[in-house]
Amino acid sequence: MQPLEWPDVCRLFEVGWKTCFLTIPIMRKPIHLFTRLSLFTNQRDNEGGDKGGFMRRSLFTHQNDNEGAPLGKGLCTILGFALCLSNTQLAAQLCPTIVNCAQIPPTYCDEGSNDLSLWNDPPFTISPTIGDSNLHEAAIDLTIKSKGCTGGGLTSISFLLFLDLDNDDLQETVLKSNALPPGGRVMANNSFNPGYSGGDTVWFDQRALPDSMLYRFALEIVYSGDTTMGRIRFCSDAAPYDYAPVILPEGRHRVEWRVVQDGIERFCDRNFRVKDCKKPTVTCKAGIAVYLDVSQTASLSLAQALQSVSDNITPDTQLVVGMRRVGAGFGFPLDAMGHPQDTVMYNCQNDLDHFIEIWAVDKAGNLENCTAKVLVYDTAGFCPFVPFPSICARTYWNEEIVRGVAFSTIWTIPNQPPIVNQLTVDPSGCSELSALPPTSLFSLIAAKDTFPLNGVTTYDLLLISKHILALQPFDAGWKNTAADVNQSNSVTTFDIVELRKLILGLTNKLPNATPSWLFFVDTCTVWGNPFYGYCPKAYSLPVQSISSYPPNLSFNGIKMGDVNASASSIDTFQGIAVTRGAAASLELPDITLRMGETLDIPLRATEGGAWEGLQFSLKFDPEILEIEGVVPNGSIALDLENWSKPDAGVLNLSWSNAIPTPVLPGDALLHLRVKARSTARLSEVFKMPKVARVQPEVYDAAGVTHPLQLVFSQRASTFETGAIQVFTPMPNPTTGSALLPLRLNAAETVSLEICDLRGQALWRMVSPLEPGAHFLEIPAAAMSQSGVYVWRVCAGNVVQSGRMVRL
Numbered sequence: 001m002q003p004l005e006w007p008d009v010c011r012l013f014e015v016g017w018k019t020c021f022l023t024i025p026i027m028r029k030p031i032h033l034f035t036r037l038s039l040f041t042n043q044r045d046n047e048g049g050d051k052g053g054f055m056r057r058s059l060f061t062h063q064n065d066n067e068g069a070p071l072g073k074g075l076c077t078i079l080g081f082a083l084c085l086s087n088t089q090l091a092a093q094l095c096p097t098i099v100n101c102a103q104i105p106p107t108y109c110d111e112g113s114n115d116l117s118l119w120n121d122p123p124f125t126i127s128p129t130i131g132d133s134n135l136h137e138a139a140i141d142l143t144i145k146s147k148g149c150t151g152g153g154l155t156s157i158s159f160l161l162f163l164d165l166d167n168d169d170l171q172e173t174v175l176k177s178n179a180l181p182p183g184g185r186v187m188a189n190n191s192f193n194p195g196y197s198g199g200d201t202v203w204f205d206q207r208a209l210p211d212s213m214l215y216r217f218a219l220e221i222v223y224s225g226d227t228t229m230g231r232i233r234f235c236s237d238a239a240p241y242d243y244a245p246v247i248l249p250e251g252r253h254r255v256e257w258r259v260v261q262d263g264i265e266r267f268c269d270r271n272f273r274v275k276d277c278k279k280p281t282v283t284c285k286a287g288i289a290v291y292l293d294v295s296q297t298a299s300l301s302l303a304q305a306l307q308s309v310s311d312n313i314t315p316d317t318q319l320v321v322g323m324r325r326v327g328a329g330f331g332f333p334l335d336a337m338g339h340p341q342d343t344v345m346y347n348c349q350n351d352l353d354h355f356i357e358i359w360a361v362d363k364a365g366n367l368e369n370c371t372a373k374v375l376v377y378d379t380a381g382f383c384p385f386v387p388f389p390s391i392c393a394r395t396y397w398n399e400e401i402v403r404g405v406a407f408s409t410i411w412t413i414p415n416q417p418p419i420v421n422q423l424t425v426d427p428s429g430c431s432e433l434s435a436l437p438p439t440s441l442f443s444l445i446a447a448k449d450t451f452p453l454n455g456v457t458t459y460d461l462l463l464i465s466k467h468i469l470a471l472q473p474f475d476a477g478w479k480n481t482a483a484d485v486n487q488s489n490s491v492t493t494f495d496i497v498e499l500r501k502l503i504l505g506l507t508n509k510l511p512n513a514t515p516s517w518l519f520f521v522d523t524c525t526v527w528g529n530p531f532y533g534y535c536p537k538a539y540s541l542p543v544q545s546i547s548s549y550p551p552n553l554s555f556n557g558i559k560m561g562d563v564n565a566s567a568s569s570i571d572t573f574q575g576i577a578v579t580r581g582a583a584a585s586l587e588l589p590d591i592t593l594r595m596g597e598t599l600d601i602p603l604r605a606t607e608g609g610a611w612e613g614l615q616f617s618l619k620f621d622p623e624i625l626e627i628e629g630v631v632p633n634g635s636i637a638l639d640l641e642n643w644s645k646p647d648a649g650v651l652n653l654s655w656s657n658a659i660p661t662p663v664l665p666g667d668a669l670l671h672l673r674v675k676a677r678s679t680a681r682l683s684e685v686f687k688m689p690k691v692a693r694v695q696p697e698v699y700d701a702a703g704v705t706h707p708l709q710l711v712f713s714q715r716a717s718t719f720e721t722g723a724i725q726v727f728t729p730m731p732n733p734t735t736g737s738a739l740l741p742l743r744l745n746a747a748e749t750v751s752l753e754i755c756d757l758r759g760q761a762l763w764r765m766v767s768p769l770e771p772g773a774h775f776l777e778i779p780a781a782a783m784s785q786s787g788v789y790v791w792r793v794c795a796g797n798v799v800q801s802g803r804m805v806r807l
Helices: 073-083 458-468 477-483 493-504
Strands: 010-014 017-023 030-032 107-110 137-140 143-147 156-163 173-176 185-188 200-203 216-224 227-235 244-249 251-261 264-276 281-284 288-291 297-301 306-310 320-325 343-347 353-361 367-377 393-395 406-411 419-422 441-447 517-521 538-542 555-559 584-589 598-605 609-619 625-632 650-663 668-676 697-700 705-713 738-744 748-755 761-769 772-778 787-795 798-806
Touching: 107 137, 137 264, 143 156, 143 251, 156 216, 156 227, 173 185, 227 251, 281 353, 281 367, 288 297, 306 320, 320 343, 343 367, 441 517, 458 477, 458 493, 458 609, 458 650, 458 697, 477 555, 493 650, 609 705, 625 650, 650 772, 738 748, 738 787, 748 772, 761 772
Parallel strands: 107 264, 288 367, 393 555, 584 705
Antiparallel strands: 010 017, 017 030, 137 244, 143 227, 156 173, 156 251, 185 200, 216 227, 227 244, 251 264, 281 306, 297 343, 320 353, 353 367, 406 419, 406 441, 441 538, 517 555, 584 598, 598 668, 609 650, 609 697, 625 668, 697 705, 738 772, 748 761, 748 787, 787 798
């Protein structure tokens, strides 16, 4: 007996499944020792009977074309020997691999108009949503990407495309990549035929073109190194290599991909859906008006308010349209019987401006609406003039209407919890008291608890600190309430701690269930100290005739945490600073970090000044590097409460000091302790976004807010040389006074002179200074006229001069 041949004795067929082959010279056919599904069944392998084309064979049967025969004892011995092969040999082949087999069935949206010449061949195509044979269609991307074994054979890709052309959730039409139909056609109803052969001819492309120019299905293969990519595409016989995106009709379809290299197969079975996602287009009329009649009522019909409605797929006659008042409900408007509402009624209580919304829904369930203003007139004087009381909430500091406020009436019934009725709010942000509750006494309140960071920055923390230290007490009573975010009836450092947590992203709400806004009745004057006295937060009202109420029942609002009146009346994460100056920069060295390195990287100020606070948010890729901590440098006093990492790839920092800190150009504010997880340049990793939870800002001693930006420098040397450093005055040019920064390493007597261009001294200052950073003021009087001047500084053995311009 000849020895066995073992060229590829065992290969890894698929993760979790192994198939072994023994070549026996006498039989000249492979024997499958391990099968994918069962070791004890004999099933014929064909495209239709085995999903994905996987082979199912019996361990103890010989593989003939039609039937099996038992194996002899000798072969069983061989099989037993094969079963003893090592796991290392079985796992030797792990490729090819499919790298983009989607786990979740994707949906491809059709946003365009329907093409009458594509996928319109009755009776084979049918769209049940609109009851027509013309299916809507969309260009989609059906791509498979495979990585093969380096040095292996050429990877081949094939597919089976299963289509449901009649939308019955049965994919009756199959296209095979190795036997694609001619141009303009597919073969329908062949999914149950042997080998997916035959079928009914369906002309999916009926454009008025020669057959050679009609779309036909194609498989585009692209090779790149060990990567092979296959795409299902359109081309034509006239231009077989001029590929275009494949266009498929609405429905639930499926594609089975098959990738083969050196006899190793991989499969990807992916369902997908093509659907209409575009909302209808609905347009309301402008200048809508209704007139109250003798019955003191008026009706507005849908025809009076609707300008036009259309859709890309659903015919206009099949679109469903409804109408209602703005704020009277949600979703598509239906009446009490469940039918589309097509009329809005008005009466004498509605003789003001009102808004309606018109909704349209297409056959695919896509919704869209428009809003229109309706003017209600009582020109004949049928109604008594009784205006409803207006209800608005305005900011304390500038009386802007606060948007997004919820107004409610509250009343009680004995032995029951309070009953709350929320009032409708119009687009201006206000409401009106148009209906009274069934009680004798009720309360009217205003509430809002959204966007707690609106108007809250580190500058507010700075102002609160100055108030606590009596350096700059609050000049308005409402600021005391705004600063008391923990509602302890006092302003303390605990309020600063809680606000800093909010800024750094450690919390998302104010403490002790404090809402983001507090509202008080506007009849309460702004008090000197809110902790002494009482200002009601609600109106307590009796039920009486509408005409007996004041015309305005309004509230004044305080944004909690915002003591510099920078909050926006519209919801936003950031307010607008009152005074903004020129942008300042923070600098990082643009070095390359090597994988595994841990470095302390300085973050420097490129401009100097007397700083009282700053805040910023650094974004970085956590897969590339990690910030292990912030190391204080001494330029500014930092501790663990000044920074946080609330999310992966985010570092937030907030620092403030009631006493201005001199910061000179080049000062390292801190060091970032960074560990590199892969090699990268800092400029490719770090960003300081302008639109972020923590808006990048620095605050100087003059109360000016400067936007911050991040720059990268190639400088590797440090600024801390230990020598006397004299910097250029700033600003330069100037319209008035200027500051000259310098740093002393020992106590010195420093002189500063301003001279004209002839060298004649115009102004001189001599002052003994301690070691450290200083800012010498050059008063505007030293440069009395516009022109060019010379400044000169003498400090120790250092003499430095330069020019400056007075505008």
